[in-house]
Amino acid sequence: MPSSAAAITGDIDRTSGTAIYVQLRELLRSYIAQSCPPGSALPSERDLAERFGLARMTVRQAIDALVGEEVIERVVGLGTFVRRPKLDLQVKLTSYSEEMQRRGMVPAAKVLSFEQITASAFLARELQLDEGTPLVRFRRLLLADGEPMSVDENFIPAHRVPGLLDGEPPTSLYNVLSEQFGLVMEWGEDMIEATAASPSTARLLNVEVGSPLLKIQRHAFVARAMVDYSVSYYRADRYKLWVPLQRPGARRARNH
Amino acid sequence: MPSSAAAITGDIDRTSGTAIYVQLRELLRSYIAQSCPPGSALPSERDLAERFGLARMTVRQAIDALVGEEVIERVVGLGTFVRRPKLDLQVKLTSYSEEMQRRGMVPAAKVLSFEQITASAFLARELQLDEGTPLVRFRRLLLADGEPMSVDENFIPAHRVPGLLDGEPPTSLYNVLSEQFGLVMEWGEDMIEATAASPSTARLLNVEVGSPLLKIQRHAFVARAMVDYSVSYYRADRYKLWVPLQRPGARRARNH
DNA sequence: TTTTAGGGCAGGTCTAGACCAGTGCGGTCC
DNA sequence: GGACCGCACTGGTCTAGACCTGCCCTAAAA
Numbered sequence: 001m002p003s004s005a006a007a008i009t010g011d012i013d014r015t016s017g018t019a020i021y022v023q024l025r026e027l028l029r030s031y032i033a034q035s036c037p038p039g040s041a042l043p044s045e046r047d048l049a050e051r052f053g054l055a056r057m058t059v060r061q062a063i064d065a066l067v068g069e070e071v072i073e074r075v076v077g078l079g080t081f082v083r084r085p086k087l088d089l090q091v092k093l094t095s096y097s098e099e100m101q102r103r104g105m106v107p108a109a110k111v112l113s114f115e116q117i118t119a120s121a122f123l124a125r126e127l128q129l130d131e132g133t134p135l136v137r138f139r140r141l142l143l144a145d146g147e148p149m150s151v152d153e154n155f156i157p158a159h160r161v162p163g164l165l166d167g168e169p170p171t172s173l174y175n176v177l178s179e180q181f182g183l184v185m186e187w188g189e190d191m192i193e194a195t196a197a198s199p200s201t202a203r204l205l206n207v208e209v210g211s212p213l214l215k216i217q218r219h220a221f222v223a224r225a226m227v228d229y230s231v232s233y234y235r236a237d238r239y240k241l242w243v244p245l246q247r248p249g250a251r252r253a254r255n256h
Numbered sequence: 257m258p259s260s261a262a263a264i265t266g267d268i269d270r271t272s273g274t275a276i277y278v279q280l281r282e283l284l285r286s287y288i289a290q291s292c293p294p295g296s297a298l299p300s301e302r303d304l305a306e307r308f309g310l311a312r313m314t315v316r317q318a319i320d321a322l323v324g325e326e327v328i329e330r331v332v333g334l335g336t337f338v339r340r341p342k343l344d345l346q347v348k349l350t351s352y353s354e355e356m357q358r359r360g361m362v363p364a365a366k367v368l369s370f371e372q373i374t375a376s377a378f379l380a381r382e383l384q385l386d387e388g389t390p391l392v393r394f395r396r397l398l399l400a401d402g403e404p405m406s407v408d409e410n411f412i413p414a415h416r417v418p419g420l421l422d423g424e425p426p427t428s429l430y431n432v433l434s435e436q437f438g439l440v441m442e443w444g445e446d447m448i449e450a451t452a453a454s455p456s457t458a459r460l461l462n463v464e465v466g467s468p469l470l471k472i473q474r475h476a477f478v479a480r481a482m483v484d485y486s487v488s489y490y491r492a493d494r495y496k497l498w499v500p501l502q503r504p505g506a507r508r509a510r511n512h
Numbered sequence: 513t514t515t516t517a518g519g520g521c522a523g524g525t526c527t528a529g530a531c532c533a534g535t536g537c538g539g540t541c542c
Numbered sequence: 543g544g545a546c547c548g549c550a551c552t553g554g555t556c557t558a559g560a561c562c563t564g565c566c567c568t569a570a571a572a
Contacts, residue, residue, distance in 0.1 A: 519568090
Protein backbone atom coordinates (compact mmCIF):
# COMPACT_ATOMS: atom_id res chain seq x y z
CA MET A 1 0.00 0.00 0.00
CA PRO A 2 1.46 3.32 -1.02
CA SER A 3 1.99 5.95 1.60
CA SER A 4 -0.77 8.45 2.04
CA ALA A 5 -0.21 11.97 0.85
CA ALA A 6 -1.81 13.16 4.06
CA ALA A 7 1.26 11.91 5.92
CA ILE A 8 3.34 14.74 4.50
CA THR A 9 3.51 17.69 6.82
CA GLY A 10 3.86 21.30 5.75
CA ASP A 11 2.11 23.29 3.09
CA ILE A 12 2.63 25.44 0.04
CA ASP A 13 2.87 29.20 0.45
CA ARG A 14 1.68 30.82 -2.73
CA THR A 15 2.69 34.30 -1.59
CA SER A 16 6.27 33.50 -0.68
CA GLY A 17 7.68 34.19 -4.13
CA THR A 18 9.38 30.82 -4.10
CA ALA A 19 8.30 28.63 -6.97
CA ILE A 20 5.65 26.16 -5.92
CA TYR A 21 7.48 23.19 -7.36
CA VAL A 22 10.58 24.20 -5.40
CA GLN A 23 8.57 24.30 -2.18
CA LEU A 24 7.04 20.93 -2.92
CA ARG A 25 10.41 19.51 -3.89
CA GLU A 26 11.86 20.51 -0.54
CA LEU A 27 8.80 19.25 1.32
CA LEU A 28 9.22 15.93 -0.40
CA ARG A 29 12.94 15.88 0.23
CA SER A 30 12.56 16.33 3.96
CA TYR A 31 9.64 13.92 4.04
CA ILE A 32 11.84 11.35 2.34
CA ALA A 33 14.74 12.02 4.67
CA GLN A 34 12.57 11.66 7.74
CA SER A 35 10.13 8.91 7.00
CA CYS A 36 11.10 7.03 3.87
CA PRO A 37 13.59 4.18 3.96
CA PRO A 38 15.06 3.19 0.58
CA GLY A 39 12.54 1.29 -1.49
CA SER A 40 9.46 2.82 0.05
CA ALA A 41 6.87 4.39 -2.19
CA LEU A 42 5.94 8.03 -2.40
CA PRO A 43 2.30 9.05 -2.72
CA SER A 44 1.16 8.98 -6.33
CA GLU A 45 1.41 12.14 -8.40
CA ARG A 46 -2.35 12.48 -8.48
CA ASP A 47 -2.57 12.12 -4.71
CA LEU A 48 0.03 14.79 -4.21
CA ALA A 49 -1.69 17.11 -6.64
CA GLU A 50 -4.93 16.74 -4.73
CA ARG A 51 -3.29 16.96 -1.30
CA PHE A 52 -1.62 20.29 -2.14
CA GLY A 53 -4.20 21.61 -4.58
CA LEU A 54 -1.81 21.70 -7.52
CA ALA A 55 -1.88 20.66 -11.12
CA ARG A 56 -0.29 17.30 -11.73
CA MET A 57 2.27 18.89 -14.06
CA THR A 58 3.51 21.00 -11.19
CA VAL A 59 3.83 17.96 -8.97
CA ARG A 60 5.72 16.23 -11.74
CA GLN A 61 8.11 19.16 -11.95
CA ALA A 62 8.98 18.74 -8.28
CA ILE A 63 9.36 15.00 -8.67
CA ASP A 64 11.40 15.45 -11.87
CA ALA A 65 13.94 17.44 -9.91
CA LEU A 66 14.36 14.72 -7.30
CA VAL A 67 14.54 12.05 -9.97
CA GLY A 68 17.26 14.09 -11.64
CA GLU A 69 19.15 14.11 -8.36
CA GLU A 70 18.67 10.36 -8.19
CA VAL A 71 16.95 10.68 -4.85
CA ILE A 72 13.88 8.88 -6.10
CA GLU A 73 13.00 6.68 -9.01
CA ARG A 74 9.90 6.27 -11.12
CA VAL A 75 8.43 2.93 -12.13
CA VAL A 76 5.62 2.98 -14.65
CA GLY A 77 2.50 1.33 -13.39
CA LEU A 78 3.84 0.99 -9.87
CA GLY A 79 4.78 4.33 -8.44
CA THR A 80 7.67 6.48 -7.34
CA PHE A 81 10.22 5.02 -4.97
CA VAL A 82 13.02 6.20 -2.74
CA ARG A 83 16.41 5.18 -4.03
CA ARG A 84 19.35 3.99 -2.10
CA PRO A 85 21.85 6.85 -1.97
CA LYS A 86 24.10 6.34 -4.93
CA LEU A 87 27.76 6.90 -5.47
CA ASP A 88 28.51 9.63 -7.91
CA LEU A 89 32.11 10.68 -8.15
CA GLN A 90 32.67 14.09 -9.56
CA VAL A 91 35.70 16.20 -9.98
CA LYS A 92 35.24 19.23 -7.82
CA LEU A 93 38.30 21.35 -7.98
CA THR A 94 41.84 21.18 -9.13
CA SER A 95 44.25 23.47 -7.42
CA TYR A 96 46.48 23.34 -10.40
CA SER A 97 49.15 25.90 -9.57
CA GLU A 98 49.38 24.84 -5.96
CA GLU A 99 49.92 21.35 -7.16
CA MET A 100 52.94 22.48 -9.14
CA GLN A 101 54.50 24.09 -6.09
CA ARG A 102 53.70 21.12 -3.95
CA ARG A 103 56.09 19.11 -6.07
CA GLY A 104 58.98 21.08 -4.66
CA MET A 105 60.72 21.71 -7.94
CA VAL A 106 62.63 24.76 -9.09
CA PRO A 107 60.60 26.39 -11.85
CA ALA A 108 61.93 28.32 -14.83
CA ALA A 109 60.61 29.42 -18.20
CA LYS A 110 62.05 30.15 -21.60
CA VAL A 111 59.98 32.46 -23.79
CA LEU A 112 59.58 31.02 -27.26
CA SER A 113 57.37 33.73 -28.66
CA PHE A 114 55.49 36.79 -27.47
CA GLU A 115 53.70 38.50 -30.31
CA GLN A 116 50.48 39.63 -31.85
CA ILE A 117 48.71 37.38 -34.32
CA THR A 118 45.26 37.17 -35.87
CA ALA A 119 42.84 34.46 -34.92
CA SER A 120 42.74 31.48 -37.24
CA ALA A 121 39.44 29.72 -37.77
CA PHE A 122 40.37 27.22 -35.06
CA LEU A 123 41.44 29.83 -32.52
CA ALA A 124 38.39 31.93 -33.29
CA ARG A 125 36.18 28.99 -32.47
CA GLU A 126 38.04 28.15 -29.27
CA LEU A 127 37.93 31.73 -28.05
CA GLN A 128 34.42 32.37 -29.34
CA LEU A 129 35.59 35.32 -31.40
CA ASP A 130 35.53 36.26 -35.05
CA GLU A 131 38.21 34.98 -37.34
CA GLY A 132 40.96 37.55 -37.80
CA THR A 133 40.57 39.10 -34.34
CA PRO A 134 43.96 40.25 -33.02
CA LEU A 135 45.35 37.97 -30.34
CA VAL A 136 48.39 37.99 -28.14
CA ARG A 137 50.27 34.73 -28.39
CA PHE A 138 52.59 33.77 -25.59
CA ARG A 139 54.51 30.56 -25.94
CA ARG A 140 56.92 29.22 -23.38
CA LEU A 141 58.98 26.24 -22.53
CA LEU A 142 58.50 25.53 -18.86
CA LEU A 143 61.32 23.92 -16.97
CA ALA A 144 61.47 22.22 -13.62
CA ASP A 145 64.84 21.66 -12.01
CA GLY A 146 66.40 22.79 -15.28
CA GLU A 147 64.82 20.02 -17.32
CA PRO A 148 61.94 20.64 -19.78
CA MET A 149 58.56 19.96 -18.25
CA SER A 150 56.05 21.35 -20.71
CA VAL A 151 55.38 23.56 -23.68
CA ASP A 152 52.77 26.19 -22.93
CA GLU A 153 50.91 28.38 -25.38
CA ASN A 154 48.44 31.07 -24.35
CA PHE A 155 46.10 33.07 -26.56
CA ILE A 156 44.48 36.23 -25.22
CA PRO A 157 42.27 38.68 -27.13
CA ALA A 158 44.56 41.67 -27.79
CA HIS A 159 41.93 44.26 -26.95
CA ARG A 160 41.85 43.02 -23.38
CA VAL A 161 45.54 43.60 -22.78
CA PRO A 162 46.46 46.91 -24.45
CA GLY A 163 50.17 47.63 -24.21
CA LEU A 164 51.06 44.18 -22.94
CA LEU A 165 53.36 43.57 -25.89
CA ASP A 166 55.23 46.85 -25.31
CA GLY A 167 56.86 45.52 -22.16
CA GLU A 168 58.94 42.49 -21.35
CA PRO A 169 57.31 39.08 -21.50
CA PRO A 170 55.73 38.53 -18.11
CA THR A 171 57.14 35.99 -15.71
CA SER A 172 53.72 35.05 -14.46
CA LEU A 173 51.05 35.62 -17.08
CA TYR A 174 48.13 35.29 -14.73
CA ASN A 175 49.62 37.72 -12.24
CA VAL A 176 50.06 40.37 -14.94
CA LEU A 177 46.57 39.79 -16.24
CA SER A 178 45.02 40.35 -12.86
CA GLU A 179 47.26 43.11 -11.53
CA GLN A 180 47.75 45.13 -14.69
CA PHE A 181 44.53 44.52 -16.56
CA GLY A 182 42.10 43.57 -13.85
CA LEU A 183 41.45 40.21 -15.48
CA VAL A 184 40.91 37.90 -12.55
CA MET A 185 40.09 34.45 -13.82
CA GLU A 186 36.92 33.29 -12.21
CA TRP A 187 36.43 29.90 -13.65
CA GLY A 188 37.57 27.69 -16.42
CA GLU A 189 37.61 24.24 -17.86
CA ASP A 190 40.41 21.87 -18.64
CA MET A 191 40.31 19.27 -21.34
CA ILE A 192 42.79 16.54 -20.61
CA GLU A 193 43.96 13.96 -23.07
CA ALA A 194 46.91 11.86 -24.00
CA THR A 195 48.75 12.49 -27.21
CA ALA A 196 52.01 11.64 -28.94
CA ALA A 197 54.88 14.11 -29.27
CA SER A 198 55.18 15.81 -32.64
CA PRO A 199 58.73 16.30 -33.98
CA SER A 200 58.87 19.98 -32.99
CA THR A 201 57.43 19.45 -29.54
CA ALA A 202 59.67 16.44 -29.02
CA ARG A 203 62.75 18.55 -29.74
CA LEU A 204 61.67 21.24 -27.31
CA LEU A 205 60.86 18.81 -24.54
CA ASN A 206 63.94 16.73 -25.19
CA VAL A 207 62.02 13.51 -25.69
CA GLU A 208 61.64 11.16 -28.63
CA VAL A 209 59.08 11.74 -31.36
CA GLY A 210 55.90 9.85 -30.50
CA SER A 211 56.53 9.86 -26.76
CA PRO A 212 53.32 10.09 -24.74
CA LEU A 213 52.42 13.59 -23.60
CA LEU A 214 49.63 14.92 -21.46
CA LYS A 215 47.80 17.59 -23.41
CA ILE A 216 45.80 20.08 -21.38
CA GLN A 217 43.64 22.64 -23.09
CA ARG A 218 42.30 25.34 -20.84
CA HIS A 219 39.60 27.91 -21.31
CA ALA A 220 39.60 30.60 -18.65
CA PHE A 221 36.77 33.02 -18.16
CA VAL A 222 36.06 36.35 -16.55
CA ALA A 223 32.32 36.66 -16.07
CA ARG A 224 30.97 35.06 -19.23
CA ALA A 225 33.80 36.19 -21.46
CA MET A 226 36.64 33.92 -22.33
CA VAL A 227 39.94 35.74 -21.91
CA ASP A 228 42.44 32.95 -22.24
CA TYR A 229 42.78 29.81 -24.25
CA SER A 230 45.86 27.78 -23.63
CA VAL A 231 47.33 24.49 -24.73
CA SER A 232 50.03 22.75 -22.76
CA TYR A 233 51.96 19.60 -23.50
CA TYR A 234 53.47 17.91 -20.47
CA ARG A 235 56.09 15.24 -20.53
CA ALA A 236 54.36 12.10 -19.35
CA ASP A 237 57.49 10.87 -17.63
CA ARG A 238 57.69 13.97 -15.46
CA TYR A 239 54.15 15.02 -14.88
CA LYS A 240 51.11 13.41 -13.36
CA LEU A 241 47.88 15.09 -12.54
CA TRP A 242 46.32 14.48 -9.19
CA VAL A 243 42.58 14.97 -8.98
CA PRO A 244 40.65 14.69 -5.75
CA LEU A 245 37.17 13.23 -6.11
CA GLN A 246 34.24 13.56 -3.84
CA ARG A 247 30.68 12.60 -3.52
CA PRO A 248 28.11 15.17 -4.65
CA GLY A 249 26.68 15.47 -1.17
CA ALA A 250 24.21 18.21 -0.28
CA ARG A 251 22.63 20.07 -3.11
CA ARG A 252 22.92 23.77 -3.60
CA ALA A 253 20.04 26.11 -2.77
CA ARG A 254 19.81 28.18 -5.91
CA ASN A 255 16.50 28.85 -7.62
CA HIS A 256 15.59 32.17 -6.07
CA MET B 257 19.62 37.57 -34.35
CA PRO B 258 18.61 34.12 -33.17
CA SER B 259 18.59 31.29 -35.63
CA SER B 260 15.35 30.63 -37.42
CA ALA B 261 13.36 27.56 -36.51
CA ALA B 262 12.83 27.03 -40.21
CA ALA B 263 16.52 26.16 -40.52
CA ILE B 264 15.96 22.88 -38.74
CA THR B 265 15.42 20.02 -41.12
CA GLY B 266 13.33 16.98 -40.43
CA ASP B 267 9.90 16.64 -38.97
CA ILE B 268 7.90 14.96 -36.26
CA ASP B 269 6.22 11.65 -37.00
CA ARG B 270 3.18 11.35 -34.82
CA THR B 271 2.52 7.78 -35.85
CA SER B 272 5.97 6.39 -35.12
CA GLY B 273 5.25 5.51 -31.52
CA THR B 274 8.32 7.41 -30.41
CA ALA B 275 7.51 10.22 -28.01
CA ILE B 276 7.33 13.57 -29.75
CA TYR B 277 9.68 15.22 -27.32
CA VAL B 278 12.22 12.47 -27.94
CA GLN B 279 11.99 13.03 -31.69
CA LEU B 280 12.37 16.77 -31.23
CA ARG B 281 15.24 16.27 -28.82
CA GLU B 282 17.13 14.21 -31.37
CA LEU B 283 16.30 16.65 -34.16
CA LEU B 284 17.72 19.43 -32.04
CA ARG B 285 20.73 17.37 -31.11
CA SER B 286 21.70 16.70 -34.70
CA TYR B 287 20.89 20.28 -35.68
CA ILE B 288 23.23 21.47 -32.94
CA ALA B 289 25.93 19.03 -33.97
CA GLN B 290 25.73 20.09 -37.59
CA SER B 291 25.11 23.79 -37.59
CA CYS B 292 25.59 25.25 -34.13
CA PRO B 293 29.02 26.28 -32.86
CA PRO B 294 29.30 26.73 -29.09
CA GLY B 295 27.64 29.91 -27.96
CA SER B 296 25.15 30.13 -30.78
CA ALA B 297 21.48 30.52 -30.00
CA LEU B 298 18.74 28.00 -30.61
CA PRO B 299 15.38 29.13 -31.95
CA SER B 300 13.12 30.28 -29.14
CA GLU B 301 10.78 27.80 -27.53
CA ARG B 302 7.78 29.56 -29.04
CA ASP B 303 9.35 29.47 -32.50
CA LEU B 304 10.03 25.78 -32.19
CA ALA B 305 6.51 25.10 -30.96
CA GLU B 306 5.10 26.91 -33.99
CA ARG B 307 7.57 25.39 -36.44
CA PHE B 308 6.67 21.85 -35.41
CA GLY B 309 3.07 22.45 -34.43
CA LEU B 310 3.59 21.46 -30.80
CA ALA B 311 2.65 22.85 -27.43
CA ARG B 312 5.40 24.88 -25.79
CA MET B 313 5.46 22.48 -22.84
CA THR B 314 6.40 19.68 -25.21
CA VAL B 315 9.18 21.74 -26.71
CA ARG B 316 10.40 22.55 -23.21
CA GLN B 317 10.47 18.86 -22.40
CA ALA B 318 12.82 18.26 -25.32
CA ILE B 319 14.97 21.22 -24.36
CA ASP B 320 14.94 20.18 -20.69
CA ALA B 321 16.53 16.91 -21.66
CA LEU B 322 19.36 18.58 -23.54
CA VAL B 323 19.87 21.07 -20.74
CA GLY B 324 20.11 18.13 -18.36
CA GLU B 325 22.79 16.67 -20.59
CA GLU B 326 24.57 20.01 -20.52
CA VAL B 327 24.43 20.18 -24.29
CA ILE B 328 22.65 23.52 -24.18
CA GLU B 329 22.06 26.19 -21.58
CA ARG B 330 19.14 28.48 -20.87
CA VAL B 331 19.49 32.17 -20.12
CA VAL B 332 16.37 33.97 -18.98
CA GLY B 333 15.46 36.85 -21.24
CA LEU B 334 18.05 35.92 -23.82
CA GLY B 335 17.47 32.46 -25.15
CA THR B 336 18.90 28.99 -25.23
CA PHE B 337 22.51 28.53 -26.18
CA VAL B 338 24.81 25.76 -27.28
CA ARG B 339 27.39 24.85 -24.71
CA ARG B 340 30.92 23.77 -25.31
CA PRO B 341 30.77 20.06 -25.98
CA LYS B 342 31.98 17.97 -23.11
CA LEU B 343 33.62 14.80 -24.25
CA ASP B 344 34.07 14.06 -20.61
CA LEU B 345 33.28 11.04 -18.57
CA GLN B 346 33.85 11.54 -14.89
CA VAL B 347 30.89 9.61 -13.71
CA LYS B 348 31.89 6.60 -15.71
CA LEU B 349 32.99 4.47 -12.78
CA THR B 350 29.65 4.73 -11.09
CA SER B 351 27.86 3.55 -14.14
CA TYR B 352 29.82 3.20 -17.29
CA SER B 353 26.82 1.93 -19.20
CA GLU B 354 24.50 4.74 -18.16
CA GLU B 355 27.12 7.29 -19.07
CA MET B 356 27.63 5.77 -22.48
CA GLN B 357 23.93 5.64 -23.16
CA ARG B 358 23.66 9.26 -22.18
CA ARG B 359 26.15 10.03 -24.87
CA GLY B 360 24.23 7.96 -27.37
CA MET B 361 26.74 5.11 -27.50
CA VAL B 362 26.11 1.45 -26.97
CA PRO B 363 28.10 0.24 -23.98
CA ALA B 364 29.47 -3.20 -23.46
CA ALA B 365 32.09 -4.90 -21.36
CA LYS B 366 34.12 -8.02 -21.82
CA VAL B 367 35.33 -9.64 -18.63
CA LEU B 368 39.00 -10.54 -18.94
CA SER B 369 39.41 -11.93 -15.48
CA PHE B 370 37.44 -12.23 -12.26
CA GLU B 371 39.40 -14.08 -9.62
CA GLN B 372 41.02 -14.10 -6.24
CA ILE B 373 44.71 -13.28 -5.95
CA THR B 374 47.09 -12.36 -3.17
CA ALA B 375 48.49 -8.89 -2.87
CA SER B 376 51.90 -8.35 -4.40
CA ALA B 377 54.26 -5.91 -2.73
CA PHE B 378 53.10 -3.21 -5.12
CA LEU B 379 49.39 -3.85 -4.63
CA ALA B 380 49.83 -4.11 -0.88
CA ARG B 381 51.40 -0.67 -0.86
CA GLU B 382 48.71 0.83 -3.07
CA LEU B 383 45.90 -0.61 -0.97
CA GLN B 384 47.68 -0.02 2.33
CA LEU B 385 47.45 -3.69 3.25
CA ASP B 386 49.90 -6.44 4.11
CA GLU B 387 51.56 -8.38 1.35
CA GLY B 388 49.74 -11.62 0.66
CA THR B 389 46.31 -10.33 1.65
CA PRO B 390 43.61 -11.95 -0.50
CA LEU B 391 42.25 -9.58 -3.15
CA VAL B 392 39.55 -9.80 -5.75
CA ARG B 393 40.86 -8.87 -9.16
CA PHE B 394 38.37 -7.78 -11.78
CA ARG B 395 39.68 -6.92 -15.18
CA ARG B 396 37.53 -5.80 -18.08
CA LEU B 397 37.67 -4.47 -21.58
CA LEU B 398 35.11 -1.69 -21.87
CA LEU B 399 33.55 -1.04 -25.25
CA ALA B 400 31.50 1.76 -26.71
CA ASP B 401 29.65 1.16 -29.95
CA GLY B 402 31.46 -2.13 -30.21
CA GLU B 403 34.86 -0.47 -30.29
CA PRO B 404 37.32 -0.77 -27.38
CA MET B 405 37.36 2.25 -25.10
CA SER B 406 39.45 1.22 -22.16
CA VAL B 407 41.00 -1.58 -20.16
CA ASP B 408 39.95 -1.50 -16.53
CA GLU B 409 41.42 -3.38 -13.61
CA ASN B 410 40.04 -3.23 -10.08
CA PHE B 411 41.51 -4.62 -6.89
CA ILE B 412 39.34 -5.00 -3.82
CA PRO B 413 40.25 -6.55 -0.47
CA ALA B 414 38.52 -9.94 -0.53
CA HIS B 415 37.31 -9.75 3.06
CA ARG B 416 35.10 -6.81 2.14
CA VAL B 417 33.20 -8.68 -0.55
CA PRO B 418 32.52 -12.19 0.78
CA GLY B 419 30.83 -14.36 -1.81
CA LEU B 420 31.36 -11.91 -4.65
CA LEU B 421 33.34 -14.45 -6.63
CA ASP B 422 30.63 -17.12 -6.24
CA GLY B 423 28.31 -15.26 -8.59
CA GLU B 424 28.59 -13.95 -12.09
CA PRO B 425 30.97 -11.07 -12.74
CA PRO B 426 28.97 -7.92 -11.99
CA THR B 427 27.86 -5.66 -14.80
CA SER B 428 28.41 -2.61 -12.71
CA LEU B 429 31.04 -3.12 -10.05
CA TYR B 430 30.25 -0.02 -8.06
CA ASN B 431 26.54 -0.80 -8.00
CA VAL B 432 27.22 -4.25 -6.59
CA LEU B 433 29.66 -2.88 -4.04
CA SER B 434 27.12 -0.39 -2.73
CA GLU B 435 23.94 -2.45 -3.02
CA GLN B 436 25.24 -5.85 -2.01
CA PHE B 437 28.05 -4.98 0.36
CA GLY B 438 27.10 -1.52 1.56
CA LEU B 439 30.37 -0.09 0.28
CA VAL B 440 29.40 3.40 -0.79
CA MET B 441 32.47 5.21 -1.98
CA GLU B 442 32.83 8.48 -0.21
CA TRP B 443 35.91 9.96 -1.72
CA GLY B 444 38.89 9.12 -3.77
CA GLU B 445 41.76 10.39 -5.79
CA ASP B 446 42.72 10.01 -9.39
CA MET B 447 46.22 10.04 -10.71
CA ILE B 448 46.15 10.97 -14.36
CA GLU B 449 49.01 10.55 -16.74
CA ALA B 450 49.82 9.89 -20.35
CA THR B 451 51.48 6.65 -21.31
CA ALA B 452 52.26 4.57 -24.35
CA ALA B 453 50.39 1.39 -25.16
CA SER B 454 52.21 -1.80 -24.25
CA PRO B 455 51.92 -4.68 -26.72
CA SER B 456 49.27 -6.50 -24.68
CA THR B 457 47.19 -3.41 -23.99
CA ALA B 458 47.52 -2.32 -27.60
CA ARG B 459 46.11 -5.63 -28.78
CA LEU B 460 43.16 -5.39 -26.41
CA LEU B 461 42.36 -1.83 -27.33
CA ASN B 462 42.93 -2.41 -31.02
CA VAL B 463 45.53 0.32 -31.36
CA GLU B 464 49.18 0.28 -32.34
CA VAL B 465 51.91 -0.40 -29.83
CA GLY B 466 53.16 2.91 -28.45
CA SER B 467 49.91 4.76 -29.10
CA PRO B 468 49.19 7.40 -26.47
CA LEU B 469 46.85 6.27 -23.71
CA LEU B 470 45.38 8.08 -20.75
CA LYS B 471 46.23 6.16 -17.62
CA ILE B 472 44.04 6.78 -14.62
CA GLN B 473 44.81 5.22 -11.27
CA ARG B 474 42.10 5.57 -8.72
CA HIS B 475 42.03 5.02 -5.00
CA ALA B 476 38.52 4.96 -3.60
CA PHE B 477 37.71 5.12 0.08
CA VAL B 478 34.88 4.34 2.46
CA ALA B 479 35.42 6.28 5.61
CA ARG B 480 39.20 6.09 6.07
CA ALA B 481 39.58 2.65 4.58
CA MET B 482 40.58 2.11 1.00
CA VAL B 483 38.32 -0.41 -0.65
CA ASP B 484 39.26 -0.13 -4.29
CA TYR B 485 42.39 0.47 -6.26
CA SER B 486 41.94 0.58 -9.99
CA VAL B 487 44.02 1.23 -13.05
CA SER B 488 42.43 2.14 -16.36
CA TYR B 489 43.95 2.74 -19.74
CA TYR B 490 41.85 4.84 -22.08
CA ARG B 491 42.36 5.21 -25.78
CA ALA B 492 43.51 8.78 -26.30
CA ASP B 493 41.66 9.03 -29.58
CA ARG B 494 38.34 8.21 -27.93
CA TYR B 495 38.56 9.63 -24.49
CA LYS B 496 39.13 13.07 -23.09
CA LEU B 497 38.80 14.18 -19.54
CA TRP B 498 36.91 17.35 -18.85
CA VAL B 499 37.69 19.10 -15.62
CA PRO B 500 35.86 22.20 -14.48
CA LEU B 501 37.93 24.63 -12.49
CA GLN B 502 36.72 27.11 -9.96
CA ARG B 503 38.93 29.78 -8.57
CA PRO B 504 38.53 31.45 -5.19
CA GLY B 505 36.21 34.41 -5.41
CA ALA B 506 34.38 33.00 -8.37
CA ARG B 507 30.85 34.11 -8.64
CA ARG B 508 29.41 32.77 -11.87
CA ALA B 509 26.57 35.13 -12.60
CA ARG B 510 23.23 33.68 -13.69
CA ASN B 511 21.00 31.13 -11.95
CA HIS B 512 18.15 33.24 -10.68
C1' DT C 513 24.74 63.81 -24.90
C1' DT C 514 23.02 61.09 -21.22
C1' DT C 515 19.25 59.07 -18.85
C1' DT C 516 14.94 56.86 -18.57
C1' DA C 517 10.64 54.47 -19.84
C1' DG C 518 8.54 51.18 -22.85
C1' DG C 519 7.92 47.42 -25.73
C1' DG C 520 9.07 43.08 -27.49
C1' DC C 521 10.81 38.84 -26.75
C1' DA C 522 13.28 35.43 -24.05
C1' DG C 523 12.70 31.71 -20.61
C1' DG C 524 10.08 30.30 -15.84
C1' DT C 525 6.07 28.76 -13.82
C1' DC C 526 1.43 27.02 -13.56
C1' DT C 527 -3.23 25.21 -14.79
C1' DA C 528 -6.81 21.67 -15.88
C1' DG C 529 -7.72 18.85 -18.48
C1' DA C 530 -6.74 14.61 -22.17
C1' DC C 531 -5.26 9.96 -23.63
C1' DC C 532 -1.59 6.25 -23.58
C1' DA C 533 0.98 2.15 -21.73
C1' DG C 534 2.57 -0.78 -18.09
C1' DT C 535 1.30 -3.25 -13.58
C1' DG C 536 -1.17 -6.01 -10.48
C1' DC C 537 -5.19 -7.63 -8.50
C1' DG C 538 -9.53 -9.88 -8.28
C1' DG C 539 -13.13 -12.15 -10.35
C1' DT C 540 -14.82 -15.16 -13.93
C1' DC C 541 -14.86 -18.98 -16.87
C1' DC C 542 -13.07 -23.39 -18.10
C1' DG D 543 -7.14 -25.36 -9.42
C1' DG D 544 -5.64 -22.68 -13.26
C1' DA D 545 -5.84 -19.64 -17.19
C1' DC D 546 -7.69 -15.49 -18.58
C1' DC D 547 -9.70 -11.00 -18.81
C1' DG D 548 -10.78 -6.53 -17.35
C1' DC D 549 -10.61 -2.83 -14.16
C1' DA D 550 -8.25 0.39 -11.29
C1' DC D 551 -4.18 2.22 -10.55
C1' DT D 552 0.51 3.90 -11.74
C1' DG D 553 3.63 7.03 -14.36
C1' DG D 554 4.34 8.95 -19.49
C1' DT D 555 3.05 12.16 -22.74
C1' DC D 556 0.67 16.11 -24.67
C1' DT D 557 -2.27 20.30 -25.25
C1' DA D 558 -3.41 25.34 -25.29
C1' DG D 559 -3.59 28.51 -22.99
C1' DA D 560 -2.21 31.93 -18.74
C1' DC D 561 0.82 35.29 -16.30
C1' DC D 562 5.44 36.15 -14.32
C1' DT D 563 10.35 38.07 -14.46
C1' DG D 564 14.62 39.15 -16.87
C1' DC D 565 17.03 41.11 -20.82
C1' DC D 566 17.96 44.28 -24.48
C1' DC D 567 17.04 47.87 -27.62
C1' DT D 568 15.00 52.00 -28.97
C1' DA D 569 12.82 56.23 -28.71
C1' DA D 570 11.59 59.92 -25.94
C1' DA D 571 12.80 62.94 -22.22
C1' DA D 572 16.22 65.49 -19.52
